[in-house]
């Protein structure tokens with residue numbers, strides 16, 4: 077299949093931003109290690125939000141359930157100073173929707189730094205029946221909702237934190253490529 | 261001159277203070293003027309004697325009001341006659357030409373519910389008026405910090421008090437009150453958008469403090485309320501036509517070129533939009549614009565004729 081459209085994010089390691097008056101660090105379980113490292117490197121005041129069970133590397137983190145994140149962010153935005161830098165660590169399905177939420181609340185894109193952590197997995201959204209598959213590891217996936225074989229396409233929706241999955245053998249049912257492990 | 265012109269009639273001249281007038285303009289044809297967004301300005305043609313001065317003024321009326329525009333003008337003692345003409349000659353009934361509005365200072369909150377912090381110095385209040393006059397109960401949090409010399413000669417104080425209540429903070433310098441950008445900015449929360457309009461020194465202070473406090477650049481919007489007009493006279497040579505034109509101390513380079521019928525496109529006439537950018541082939545310019553990058557300014561490769569002049573005693577060679 078030829079690739080006609082890429083919207084796959086690329087990443088480089090984030091570091092503490094100078095001049096920041098506060099550092100807001102947000103991580104899921106796979107981002108906890110990086111979050112702890114960044115916190116250690118931050119000079120000024122900081123807040124750590126961990127959307128995961130307690131982690132010994134982040135003893136002062138505030139623990140939250142995933143469903144609480146959006147509300148917690150709006151409350152935080154109203155308290156933190158304007159010169160805050162935000163850092164997001166974790167799976168793509170976690171960091172991007174959180175980044176979009178921060179932007180919806182008025183945080184500038186340049187204040188938000190994301191870094192993908194954890195295993196090479198993707199959430200895939202079936203464009204045919206809208207079912208979401210979590211932690212997909214291969215270039216092909218069978219849709220849990222409509223049973224179609226989906227191509228795990230490099231088209232990423234930041235708002236959904238998921239890649240789009242298209243039926244792979246729509247024209248010819250016997251023409252099916254071999255599934256490969258995701259490499260990036 | 262890429263803008264459509266509109267013919268208007270002065271419908272009222274109101275006194276906002278000893279040296280400030282609000283001018284109301286209504287359309288000569290039809291009953292609507294073009295729509296605009298808060299922070300917009302219009303360029304007005306002022307027939308001063310034998311030449312026409314084209315000055316930009318912020319619209320102070322609400323964008324919801326389409327049957328007239330309002331602008332406010334302070335008498336500037338050292339002006340090139342534009343504000344003097346408006347104060348002394350302009351009376352209701354007078355017909356004028358304006359260009360359709362443009363906006364280089366689009367004031368709005370970055371997100372629904374994000375706070376908007378407005379900082380105005382003196383007559384720099386004008387671009388905020390269109391926003392504040394259109395304010396609705398659900399417009400989101402906004403506060404205005406307004407610094408001026410003395411309250412007697414300050415525009416819109418009573419109206420602002422009515423519009424904003426406790427969200428209005430005033431600083432009267434003759435009473436020893438000072439607006440301190442550092443403490444004001446330090447007290448703002450994440451997501452806040454600041455918009456500042458006033459003298460260059462005020463804008464510089466706000467921008468520098470914001471940067472020091474870690475604010476992202478796009479959360480600091482600014483507009484200089486008056487472009488530097490006039491200065492030391494100099495000459496400009498035009499490479500393509502071989503002409504040489506004198507720019508007097510009373511006019512801008514753009515005005516001198518227009519007077520000599522050299523076509524140069526322009527919109528904001530304040531060094532902001534980039535429309536008048538012209539390649540500089542020789543000479544050193546004193547830039548004063550907010551459009552060119554620092555590298556371009558140092559390289560002396562282009563000028564914005566609406567605000568730039570030659571460095572003292574110099575001559576400019578333009579690609580015209």
Ligand code: FES
Pocket residue numbers: 525526527528529530531532533534535536537549551564565566567
């Ligand atoms: S006319 Fe806008 S920069 Fe000169």
